[in-house]
Amino acid sequence: MRKLKEGIIEKTLLTSALITIAVTIGIVSVLAFETVRFFKEVSIIDFFTDTQWTPLFTDKHYGILPLLSGTFLTSAIAISVALPIGLSISIYLSEYAPKNFRKTVKPMLELLAAIPTVVYGFFALIVVTPFLQGIFPSLSGFNSLSAGLVMGIMIIPFISSISEDALHAIPKELREASYGMGATKLQTAFKVVVPAASSGIIVSIILAISRAIGETMIVAVAAGQQPRLTLDPTVPIETITAYIVQVSLGDVQHGSIEYRTIFAAGITLFAFTFILNTISYSIRKKYRSAYE
């Protein structure tokens, strides 16, 4: 009797664990299914080479490049803000800051990541864009610059927290050996601690990039809805994610080609984040517990 009960419980728990596999299979098959049907109507060559994305207009073009350039542009701006600031914070907190300061500041910075992204969108559109327009009068009301900057602020804690964990895990002996040779804290940080923690730092950066390209609400609110192949940060653009939101808000018929475009766009986004996640997972696996 007891054995039977234990067996049933184990099977129930196993089922829950298998749900996670079902989710992955679900995501891949849903995206693939609709994308295959999309490519029955649109040539795959056009999809990758056409420089216009206008599925919602009468003159329809299905080139993903403008959406990709928009995604790339906002993410690049975000990373160029978050990377130097996030890394400096992590090195400062781990190598210089007093213990108590570190203990209070780290959770406060992590609050930045807990704020819902639609709130950052508000901030980008209502505060940052008007402020930047005061400096660059030619800046459009919707642009990738303020969306990217604000996204950068949002992902600072992804880089600072995970990198700081990695730096903090480096044993004291390494630092003391370096100090013993007469090195300053700065020299020790950059020549000893950061190289030793490099795998953790790289993981944090990859996660931040993956987060930036999948970020939706900031760009949907502040970057505009005009897909265009440009690297100019002052004009309205559209990212993959913002396009999916735009179509979802409209009245698009299920089964129409417009409906399928969001899955084709979605699978492109999924492919990028999947590659990034896989790289970061293998780095984590390979270098885990090097110093434990």
Place this chain on the structure above:
Amino acid sequence: MSKIRINRWKDQLFKIWGITCTLIGLILLVVFIGDILIDGIMRIDWGFITNLPSRKPEKAGIYTALMGSLWVLGLTTVIAFPTGVAAAIYLEEYAKKGRFSAVLEINISNLAGVPSIIYGLLGLEIFVRVLGLGASVLAGSLTLSLLILPIIIVATRESIKAVPNTIRDASYALGASKWQTIWNQILPASSGGILTGVILSLSRAVGETAPLIVVGALAYVPFAPGNPLDEFSVLPIQIFNWISRPQHGFIENAAAAIIILLLVTFMMNGVAVYYRNKWQKRWK
């Protein structure tokens, strides 16, 4: 001698730079919350919370969106909490090390990195269309449950791992079965950590906008949902809708609704941190 001085000088310079970066982060947080408070605090009154949506900004309230958010929060908890904890128990206590558990692990780590909007596409096709749930609270909650499942699993595994093996051995020595050990010893011992993870993941679910827009949650819903199959809106979508309108009154409304949303998010984070601190002391 001068080289040493230059190095010391560089060291001090970096220290100042590090403090500046850290403070930039914190100052932005303050500016940000301060600005939203200035924009919205005057707009919050009882009517704002109890009024239905309206085309006139001064009459509009967040009642239906707030109720929608509470419904989503409740259903997501009911779905994701037991499933996530059960999956974590299996992985930590039952699964044998091997190819199968390695696949499960890689898979969960990958799911945690899938952008939330992709979960929206999954929910749209599977829950809304195939299962025919429509753009209902239930479809939205199922979608968000899948989204936060990896977070709950990872947090639960961490806290189960932290329970010392001596506890397991003592329980087995007294003749307890595997499940009795898990239910009576391991879960109570790791409950603080599990709760922290669950609350943090739920606070993320409350702030999610994109997957619910894709699933078809509406910006304008005249009534609060009465059952799981009703259509719904949530606070973040209401905010998004108000931000996209030109009239200044709606911007003020958006700021006011953001204050309420942040209050909920920060409170949940506060409770989570409280449990984490309380729990961390136990095994040290």
